[in-house]
């Protein structure tokens with residue numbers, strides 16, 4: 001059995017420079033979701049019909065078709081299927097590329113029903129049939145034709161049985177009818193749906209399969225329907241995660257892309273967004289209000305009110321509230337990143353802590369280092385990024401400025417408020433600030449002078 005996915009349409013109603021079927025639903029392009037379901041349904045060969053521009057984007061998909069054919073101009077669904085003519089030599093399921101929610105189980109069910117006919121259309125009953133094509137039946141309840149909304153009479157528009165856009169054909173029976181289509185309709189397109197009345201007239205066996213799960217067949221033509229489809233996909237994935245042992249508090253506020261992998265006994269707290277190639281290991285608590293993209297979080301971490309991209313967080317680590325891990329942040333075991341601490345392209349060794357208000361960039365930090373509040377690695381001199389090395393057991397005093405390139409030797413200290421411009425040898429104290437001077441009795445002299453001038457304490461202020 002083969003499948004043809006029609007994905008070459010312009011998607012005008014999306015009002016987008018990106019081809020419609022490449023718009024994402026929960027982390028996967030719409031068309032990619034169909035390829036995944038077809039693969040899971042074990043269809044033998046999958047053919048994708050793309051526009052020339054779409055063809056170039058196929059390589060960016062995680063799930064790809066076996067064969068790509070091109071439709072240069074979007075002349076309609078009938079013309080699109082004709083581009084796959086050479087492959088129509090078995091039972092073929094045809095699906096639109098803008099139907100992101102169909103599952104492998106449903107595809108199997110449809111193929112099972114469809115293989116008994118020369119042509120079968122999958123239909124659904126909708127209370128609000130919208131702009132879908134209408135399924136017109138004769139007095140005996142047999143299929144007569146499929147009428148597009150734009151071509152339908154007022155009477156036909158009232159029909160609630162509509163075309164999902166999924167069909168099963170015996171390829172050999174279908175072939176000659178694709179050549180007989182004409183664009184004599186409101187949209188001037190070659191409608192695939194017009195093969196049905198022709199095949200009926202010639203006595204082929206034609207069927208209608210009415211699905212009981214219309215949700216799976218939502219067609220996305222605009223951004224509103226994209227959000228409707230994504231909401232269904234989101235709830236479906238959150239439910240799967242919960243069934244697999246992930247606790248999700250207030251799931252209506254949580255957005256997790258289907259690309260994200262989460263172990264059991266992870267707890268996701270409200271207002272959390274997890275995206276891309278993110279992995280969360282068991283025992284970790286994520287959120288509330290946390291954004292994580294393309295990152296790995298090892299076991300038993302706690303990350304709250306924080307923003308992470310392309311970061312690695314070792315086991316038993318704590319980030320936040322209000323931590324920011326930028327690309328290349330690599331925390332080993334039991335690291336603590338506290339409030340208003342930013343880490344970029346830096347490794348922090350086991351047991352190291354940066355608890356408050358710091359910037360650590362292009363740094364290699366050893367084990368059990370204490371980074372005091374307000375520490376800044378000055379990694380940028382206006383021309384290039386320079387590295388900072390902080391060896392094991394170092395104590396960086398509060399408000400230290402580490403002017404890179406610089407190395408702080410094992411076990412060394414920096415005095416609070418220092419500007420460190422030279423390497424500090426192991427075990428030494430680096431002080432880089434002017435000495436404090438106390439002027440005895442200075443205040444009373446100052447106050448006396450101000451009073452004489454009438455400028456202080458009850459002077460001329462209104």
Ligand code: UD1
Nearest residue numbers: 006007008009074075076077080096097098132133165219
């Ligand atoms: C189509 C059906 C309609 C059905 C609806 C279900 C036709 C004529 N109409 O309408 O009966 O109710 O789907 O969602 O088939 N495409 C191409 N090349 C083209 C035109 C379209 O590859 O020249 C692809 C599109 O990328 C899309 C799919 O075919 O993935 C369907 O096209 P679309 O324009 O969305 O059709 P609808 O108006 O939704």
Ligand code: CA
Nearest residue numbers: 098219220221
């Ligand atoms: Ca559509």
